[in-house]
Amino acid sequence: MRSGSNAGLAANTTNLQIRLARRPDGTLAEDDFQLVDGTVPRIGAGELLVHVRYLSTDPANRVYMKRKTYRDQVQTGEIMGGFAIAEVLESAADGFAPGDLVFGDTGWQEFARVAASAMLKMPRVEPLSHLVSVYGITAGYTAFIGLGHFGHLASGETVVVSGAAGAVGSMAGQIARLRGCRVIGIAGGAEKCRVLTEEFRIDASIDYKADDLDEALARFAPEGIDVYFDNVGGETSQACARHMRRSGRIVLCGAISGYDSAAAPETGISPRKLANVSITRFLVLDYLDQYPDAFTQMAAWVAAGDISVREDIVVGLENAPAALIGLLGGGNIGKRMVKVS
Amino acid sequence: MRSGSNAGLAANTTNLQIRLARRPDGTLAEDDFQLVDGTVPRIGAGELLVHVRYLSTDPANRVYMKRKTYRDQVQTGEIMGGFAIAEVLESAADGFAPGDLVFGDTGWQEFARVAASAMLKMPRVEPLSHLVSVYGITAGYTAFIGLGHFGHLASGETVVVSGAAGAVGSMAGQIARLRGCRVIGIAGGAEKCRVLTEEFRIDASIDYKADDLDEALARFAPEGIDVYFDNVGGETSQACARHMRRSGRIVLCGAISGYDSAAAPETGISPRKLANVSITRFLVLDYLDQYPDAFTQMAAWVAAGDISVREDIVVGLENAPAALIGLLGGGNIGKRMVKVS
Numbered sequence: 052m053r054s055g056s057n058a059g060l061a062a063n064t065t066n067l068q069i070r071l072a073r074r075p076d077g078t079l080a081e082d083d084f085q086l087v088d089g090t091v092p093r094i095g096a097g098e099l100l101v102h103v104r105y106l107s108t109d110p111a112n113r114v115y116m117k118r119k120t121y122r123d124q125v126q127t128g129e130i131m132g133g134f135a136i137a138e139v140l141e142s143a144a145d146g147f148a149p150g151d152l153v154f155g156d157t158g159w160q161e162f163a164r165v166a167a168s169a170m171l172k173m174p175r176v177e178p179l180s181h182l183v184s185v186y187g188i189t190a191g192y193t194a195f196i197g198l199g200h201f202g203h204l205a206s207g208e209t210v211v212v213s214g215a216a217g218a219v220g221s222m223a224g225q226i227a228r229l230r231g232c233r234v235i236g237i238a239g240g241a242e243k244c245r246v247l248t249e250e251f252r253i254d255a256s257i258d259y260k261a262d263d264l265d266e267a268l269a270r271f272a273p274e275g276i277d278v279y280f281d282n283v284g285g286e287t288s289q290a291c292a293r294h295m296r297r298s299g300r301i302v303l304c305g306a307i308s309g310y311d312s313a314a315a316p317e318t319g320i321s322p323r324k325l326a327n328v329s330i331t332r333f334l335v336l337d338y339l340d341q342y343p344d345a346f347t348q349m350a351a352w353v354a355a356g357d358i359s360v361r362e363d364i365v366v367g368l369e370n371a372p373a374a375l376i377g378l379l380g381g382g383n384i385g386k387r388m389v390k391v392s
Numbered sequence: 393m394r395s396g397s398n399a400g401l402a403a404n405t406t407n408l409q410i411r412l413a414r415r416p417d418g419t420l421a422e423d424d425f426q427l428v429d430g431t432v433p434r435i436g437a438g439e440l441l442v443h444v445r446y447l448s449t450d451p452a453n454r455v456y457m458k459r460k461t462y463r464d465q466v467q468t469g470e471i472m473g474g475f476a477i478a479e480v481l482e483s484a485a486d487g488f489a490p491g492d493l494v495f496g497d498t499g500w501q502e503f504a505r506v507a508a509s510a511m512l513k514m515p516r517v518e519p520l521s522h523l524v525s526v527y528g529i530t531a532g533y534t535a536f537i538g539l540g541h542f543g544h545l546a547s548g549e550t551v552v553v554s555g556a557a558g559a560v561g562s563m564a565g566q567i568a569r570l571r572g573c574r575v576i577g578i579a580g581g582a583e584k585c586r587v588l589t590e591e592f593r594i595d596a597s598i599d600y601k602a603d604d605l606d607e608a609l610a611r612f613a614p615e616g617i618d619v620y621f622d623n624v625g626g627e628t629s630q631a632c633a634r635h636m637r638r639s640g641r642i643v644l645c646g647a648i649s650g651y652d653s654a655a656a657p658e659t660g661i662s663p664r665k666l667a668n669v670s671i672t673r674f675l676v677l678d679y680l681d682q683y684p685d686a687f688t689q690m691a692a693w694v695a696a697g698d699i700s701v702r703e704d705i706v707v708g709l710e711n712a713p714a715a716l717i718g719l720l721g722g723g724n725i726g727k728r729m730v731k732v733s
Contacts, residue, residue, distance in 0.1 A: 200639045201670055203544065297678050298541045300670070303663060321662050322644055322673035329542055329641070331670040332663035337638050 058140035066091045069159040084372040092164035101137035105183045106389040108374045110307040130158040136182045184386035185360045193335040194222035195345045201302045201331040206231030209272045214282030216243035218386035223280045224253040235271045250359045264290035283308045299328045311379040361385025399481035407432045410500040425713040433505035442478035446524045447730040449715045451648040472500040477523045525727035526701045534676040535563035536686045542643045542672040547572030550613045555623030557584035559727035564621045565594045576612045591700045605631035624649045636669045644673045652720040702726025
């Protein structure tokens with residue numbers, strides 16, 4: 052049975068879905084997923100039927116397969132979990148109407164039935180993909196809030212960002228630049244490093260695949276690091292921890308270096324080992340209420356040309372597994388997303 | 393051989409010293425120490441001969457016996473380590489003259505030979521004991537700097553201090569009050585709790601020996617804790633961690649609950665377990681360069697009657713072991729110190 056209104060969809064509309072075929076063991080593979088032609092769900096009170104426009108390809112997607120996080124672990128046979136920007140087709144909830152844009156965990160499918168209370172209403176912008184990148188909850192907004200609440204940035208301070216060519220890192224570096232900081236980005240490969248300094252206009256780049264991290268950090272941050280914004284964990288974070296300055300701040304935002312393996316992600320950074328540096332593990336989902344103010348500030352920067360927005364758009368839901376596998380291998384510059392419709 | 397000038401001391405002046413007689417196993421006992429009549433040392437270039445006035449009785453003293461910290465572990469047979477306020481008798485170093493007051497690790501003895509570079513010159517105040525309590529490096533100054541650099545206090549925020557009747561805690565609570573915060577102190581026993589609200593004039597007290605911590609924290613901090621300044625570790629800290637508010641700050645300053653045992657002190661608080669709260673392990677010794685400014689601010693508060701200074705002075709170096717043993721058992725209110733001369 053479908054809902055009565057059917058939201059204007061033809062009765063035979065199918066719902067392409069990507070389900071977890073098996074629990075990945077080590078490096079993620081396309082065979083870990085299965086494409087299924089599902090049905091368009093019907094909704095109940097308090098729910099929305101949404102049409103997914105862009106899936107946000109996030110390193111955290113890989114963690115959903117490993118363990119419970121802020122969401123339940125994705126079980127074999129279930130629709131793969133993931134955030135998206137979607138358009139409301141049908142609403143059985145106050146405050147939402149067809150045509151509204153929302154952000155939330157729709158899973159990897161074309162049409163989703165979601166609890167309205169779990170969705171954040173989003174502004175309408177051009178291009179729409181900006182809601183995933185510069186204004187994206189797991190991209191620009193994460194950087195904005197993470198630095199804003201835990202970076203305590205002061206003009207002239209030295210900020211190091213790892214994963215600096217990625218979705219969050221590219222924004223964190225630019226926001227720190229706009230806050231008057233000296234910004235050093237760490238990324239893998241010459242092309243990413245070129246983008247850091249030329250497009251994102253941060254002060255220096257370190258290629259962790261080619262450079263000696265300790266030597267490079269000592270050169271670019273001779274007086275130490277005031278703020279380390281971490282997206283990768285592992286060896287890179289260990290090196291940055293060794294160069295922190297008294298009263299420095301470490302924001303542990305992601306640990307992609309450890310996600311695509313059987314082991315639990317681990318930065319190894321703890322207050323027990325590092326005195327006089329504040330350490331915060333940051334999860335953006337507790338801060339969705341501050342989105343409107345952040346959007347206003349970010350939009351002003353974008354309008355002024357102060358932020359370079361780099362997007363990496365993969366077309367077609369069926370390509371979501373490959374998009375994630377590539378992301379975990381460091382294949383993206385800027386925000387990777389999947390255009391579903 | 394003694395130094396030529398002898399600093400005006402009679403040739404037969406002895407130097408009472410307290411040495412570690414054996415490695416304590418579990419709760420510290422007087423038998424773990426040995427009183428020895430030593431000699432007054434002679435000094436070399438860059439050194440000072442100092443006369444100890446007040447020993448600072450610090451929980452950290454107990455840790456010196458267990459492991460290497462910011463100082464070497466105290467070995468059996470060695471003079472017990474500890475900070476003191478001392479007066480320079482003889483100087484072979486630029487910038488120090490007889491009569492100067494200094495702070496540093498003299499050890500538990502009457503006369504010490506110290507490297508001038510390891511000593512901090514102190515102002516002269518009345519009473520002199522204030523250099524150990526309200527202006528003491530391991531008391532008022534620790535609270536001032538720990539809150540100043542890592543508390544990020546905003547007026548109206550809720551601050552919880554554990555060990556709130558102790559040397560650092562009593563100052564942390566009052567400084568947070570002066571910064572416009574709502575302050576809840578945790579201490580053991582009715583008398584300490586009375587002092588917290590009546591003498592230190594903080595907003596509320598919790599007696600961890602009598603009250604249910606979770607219930608009391610929920611009552612006094614219904615919207616959660618913004619800043620937790622920790623002097624005790626253990627169960628108390630676990631409870632406070634459960635009540636932290638989004639964007640809160642935890643300053644791990646001490647962990648006295650775990651010191652007087654064979655096990656390593658452990659708060660159990662880590663960013664891995666607690667998201668969106670910054671956690672800092674704070675050591676004051678990296679911040680001695682900021683002493684003059686802090687002194688000025690603290691002295692203004694004292695002069696205005698805004699800070700109540702509570703001191704617990706034990707007279708006689710020979711009583712230093714009992715003073716420490718009592719401190720580890722929670723026997724003090726305010727700053728405990730040993731008057732040596």
